[in-house]
Amino acid sequence: MTETWNSESTIPADQAHVEESLTANVLRSFEHCEDPRLKQVMQGLVRHLHAFIRDVRLTEKEWNTAIAFLTAVGHITDDRRQEFILLSDVLGxxxxTINVNNTAYKDATEATVFGPFFVEDAPEIPIGGDIAGGAQGQPCWVEGTVTDTEGHPVPTARIEVWEADEDGFYDVQYTDHRVAGRAHLFSDAEGRYSFWGLTPTPYPIPHDGPVGKLLEATGRSPMRASHLHFMVTAPELRTLVTHIFVTGDELLKYDTVFGVKQSLVKDFIEQPAGTPAPDGRDLGAAAWAKARFDIVLAPADA
Known part of the structure; x- marks a missing residue:
């Protein structure tokens, strides 16, 4: 009769010795690595990976399923879709990684996940310009300042902004190579910035691939809380990757990539149709929204 062992069972001493000896042997194989950081990372990975396999008593069938899953993640990944980032996101x-690399510093704005939809070389817009680029949704005026943690304005900070349209899709998810819902601009001499975008709406992460199947199999939703992405860079200051979320969104507690932080939840205040726009823009009969996001950057060495 074959005994089945699990993490709550007592592993026989001779079996435990076999498993522990293998882990030790693999760890020794990295002893001559000349890069100390690479050695640390690889040995740490081996320790945790072997501990996981032993903890859950991973079966060979499950190992094969995992290999097939990772292979599928690789096959669907291309220069417009990053399924590996998506997998990393839904596993937290x-x-x-963001938490480890962005330690709290005074009142610096908190960071959150980068996401898989950032694109280099987004078009530049002037202060007060429009990032929508034809993307559909409710117009939204976003304004704020960029300062350091001492309260000094940060001029010419580069502010990258990107978001989904009202249907929940980013431009890169379309097949016509459009550029919409993304741009970059620079803060002025007083650290101020403003732009027109779209009022964020909730949407599902791409769930037609292996990550989506994983969420379905585990009873998890693919939905993300409504948000607007920012990446802010300035000399001698820590690069900030973050988003802002919408007050009152029911998904704030259930964001599938665990990206919500309370300090990043902002009021998006709807303005009735006919309300004058801050820059005099003619919005016709359309309602619009406005939000304020004051950005505080930590020192680069913080």
């Missing part, structure tokens, strides 16, 4: 690995 992206958010934990």
């Amino acid at each position: 690995a992206s958010m934990q």
